[in-house]
Amino acid sequence: MIALLLLAALPSVAFAQRDRGGRGGGGARAPQPVARPAPAPVSRPQPQSGFNFNRDIAPQPQVRQQQPQVRQQQAGRPARVPQPIARGFHGVVVHNPHGGGEAWYWNRGVSWAPAPIYWGGGFWGPWAFADLSAAILFGSIVDANNNVYQSYQVEPNSPGAQVLADYGLQQTPCGPPNLVVIWGPDNSVICAFQNAMVAPGNYQIDPSTLTLVSQ
Amino acid sequence: MRRLSFALACVLSVAVAFPARGAAEALVRVQQSDGTTQVYRNVHATLSGTTLWLRSPDRKDRLQIVSAACSFPHDLQRCLPYQVILHKPDRTHQLTITRGVFYVNLTTEPHHLLHSSQVVAPHGVMVFLHTTRGTYVSATGRLDDAK
Numbered sequence: 001m002i003a004l005l006l007l008a009a010l011p012s013v014a015f016a017q018r019d020r021g022g023r024g025g026g027g028a029r030a031p032q033p034v035a036r037p038a039p040a041p042v043s044r045p046q047p048q049s050g051f052n053f054n055r056d057i058a059p060q061p062q063v064r065q066q067q068p069q070v071r072q073q074q075a076g077r078p079a080r081v082p083q084p085i086a087r088g089f090h091g092v093v094v095h096n097p098h099g100g101g102e103a104w105y106w107n108r109g110v111s112w113a114p115a116p117i118y119w120g121g122g123f124w125g126p127w128a129f130a131d132l133s134a135a136i137l138f139g140s141i142v143d144a145n146n147n148v149y150q151s152y153q154v155e156p157n158s159p160g161a162q163v164l165a166d167y168g169l170q171q172t173p174c175g176p177p178n179l180v181v182i183w184g185p186d187n188s189v190i191c192a193f194q195n196a197m198v199a200p201g202n203y204q205i206d207p208s209t210l211t212l213v214s215q
Numbered sequence: 216m217r218r219l220s221f222a223l224a225c226v227l228s229v230a231v232a233f234p235a236r237g238a239a240e241a242l243v244r245v246q247q248s249d250g251t252t253q254v255y256r257n258v259h260a261t262l263s264g265t266t267l268w269l270r271s272p273d274r275k276d277r278l279q280i281v282s283a284a285c286s287f288p289h290d291l292q293r294c295l296p297y298q299v300i301l302h303k304p305d306r307t308h309q310l311t312i313t314r315g316v317f318y319v320n321l322t323t324e325p326h327h328l329l330h331s332s333q334v335v336a337p338h339g340v341m342v343f344l345h346t347t348r349g350t351y352v353s354a355t356g357r358l359d360d361a362k
Contacts, residue, residue, distance in 0.1 A: 050276035051255065051269075053301055055247045056348045057308040108287050115283035115295040117314070122284030122295040128314030130347070157288040157329055 089183075089204040091214030094197065098166040103208040106162060112207055120188030123207065125155025139173030141181060141189050149189045160184060163210050168195055182212065241340065241356025243269060243278075248349030258354065260340050262361040265294050267317055267342065269354060277302040278352075280342065282317065290326045291318045291335055296344060315344035317354075321361060 104111050114121020118128050119135070127135040136153040143149070151174040154160045164171060169180060169192035178200040179191040185207060194200045202215040241258040259270035267280040278301055282294035296315040301308040320326050320335040327334055328341070335341050338361070342354035 049255075050271045050273055050303065051243075051278055051301060052245065052253050053308070053310060053346075053350065055249070056310045056346050056350050057301065107285075110285060110287075112286065113283045115297040117297045117312070118284065118295055126295055126314070126316055130313035131345075159286055 089202070089213045089215045094167070094203070094212040094214065096163075096166050096209060096211050097197070099209055099211060101209065106159070106210050112159060114185040116186075119152060119186075120160070121185040123158065123185045123205075124152065124160035124188060124190060125158045127152055127155070138171065139175040139191065141174050141191075149187060151188075151190050154190060159207070159210070160190065163205060163212075164192060166210060167198055167212065169193070169198060170195075238357065239270075239272075239359060241269065241354055241359075243352065243354045246351045246353075258356065259359050260354070260356060262319055262340070262358055264362070267294075267296075267319075267340065269342075275304050280315070280317065280344070282315075288329055290322055290324075291320055291328065293318050296342075299344060299346075310350075311347040313345050313347055315342070315352075317342040319358060319361070 099105065102109075112123075114123065117130065118126060119132065120127075125135070132150075132152065138151045138153045140151055141149045154164060154171055163169075163182070171190055171192050172179065174181065174189065174191035178194065180194050180198050180200055181189060181191050181202045183189050183202065183204045185205070192198075198212065203212040204215075205211070206213060239257045239259040241260040243255040243258045244252060245255070246252040255272055257272045259268075259274070261268040261270075265282045265285050267282065269278040269280070270276070271278075278299065280296045281298040281300070282296040285292055285294040287293070294317055296312060296317060299310040299312050299315075301310055318328060318335050318341045320337055320339045323337045325334045325336050325339075333341070336357065338358050340354065340356060340358050342352065344350075344352040346352070
């Protein structure tokens with residue numbers, strides 16, 4: 001008797017859980033349109049079909065014309081692969097005053113790896129190279145080989161924002177002298193005003209501990 | 216009557232503790248650059264590490280969303296997709312994306328997206344992708360499995 005009731009009740013309970021989850025805003029109950037809805041889209045339910053991405057899988061001979069500007073600046077670099085540490089500084093370590101010491105303590109113990117198509121691998125925010133117009137340009141750094149590294153405003157709640165908060169640093173556009181220059185994953189860079197804890201100069205982040213290492 | 220009440224209580228408690236698997240409750244919306252939109256209901260969503268898999272209603276196609284840079288703002292896991300692969304029964308196609316994000320709620324409580332009234336339900340998933348061909352993909356619903 002119980003087993004039969006159990007089998008009969010499972011699907012309805014699953015739906016009830018979904019409804020309960022939507023409480024307080026109706027979040028996942030209904031699909032939301034994406035950021036740029038096209039005019040009068042034609043909605044076609046596909047009850048029993050496979051995914052249709054015909055336009056995406058069709059050959060496109062002119063694909064190279066859509067290379068974004070920032071990626072062109074890096075054309076001479078090798079293929080972009082996830083690199084938690086980009087520059088290899090070995091100077092003084094400025095310990096994170098809020099750090100727990102253990103690797104990835106700040107990310108619930110889950111290791112963080114850069115996502116290749118985003119500036120800084122996504123460490124400073126979800127700023128995709130192909131759409132950096134959504135990010136706010138925050139100056140740039142020119143190295144000894146005249147390579148230009150654009151900098152962008154750090155997104156609140158990103159891992160990079162946590163670094164700034166932990167060290168009490170305030171981001172400022174790169175360019176002027178005597179700034180704290182912080183190199184993040186994948187040759188990304190941001191700048192901040194110096195404070196009592198961090199002197200001006202070049203630093204690299206160890207993403208596992210959110211620690212700054214000077215040049 | 217008491218026996219019936221007890222039986223129902225047992226059923227409800229067991230069902231809440233072990234929700235139905237394989238329910239395929241996600242909904243996927245694919246809007247292509249010409250404005251046409253396909254909506255797929257009963258999509259099976261599985262999270263394996265930082266890779267999200269969406270299986271089509273006919274169970275033949277799978278969309279593999281490879282991501283990294285996963286972090287946990289406000290109790291939601293947020294990952295940034297960088298590679299999307301469409302697995303058809305006979306072929307595999309790589310879809311080039313410009314950007315994307317997905318959120319999963321691995322907790323038992325609903326949580327808001329950052330700076331949004333949008334709520335991700337317990338064990339819920341929310342996906343947004345934009346391809347270089349101008350296709351927008353969104354998916355919302357419930358994870359069928361998380362490994």
